[in-house]
Amino acid sequence: MSKKTVGNSAGAKTVRVTLVKSPIGFSKSQKATVVGLGLRRIRHTVEVVDTPAMRGMIHKIRHMVTVAE
Numbered sequence: 001m002s003k004k005t006v007g008n009s010a011g012a013k014t015v016r017v018t019l020v021k022s023p024i025g026f027s028k029s030q031k032a033t034v035v036g037l038g039l040r041r042i043r044h045t046v047e048v049v050d051t052p053a054m055r056g057m058i059h060k061i062r063h064m065v066t067v068a069e
Contacts, residue, residue: 016068017058018045026064033060 019039023031037057038046048054058067 013050014047015050015054015058016045016047018043018066018068019064020066021064023061023064026061030061030064033057034064037061037065039065 017037017039019034019042022042023034037048037054048058058065
């Protein structure tokens with residue numbers, strides 16, 4: 001399982017996001033959100049800093065990802 005940290009993680013709380021469904025067939029903005037989170041392929045996991053902006057991105061594609069605190 002590969003991991004990548006997105007954002008400033010200087011002791012900040014992080015959230016693990018895993019892509020479980022392909023963005024094919026969804027809107028361009030949702031595909032851009034997947035790319036913006038750093039997700040590359042199905043079952044790819046990244047750690048993102050838990051900020052309101054990141055939570056908004058996760059909320060936008062909540063049907064394609066799983067989130068672990």
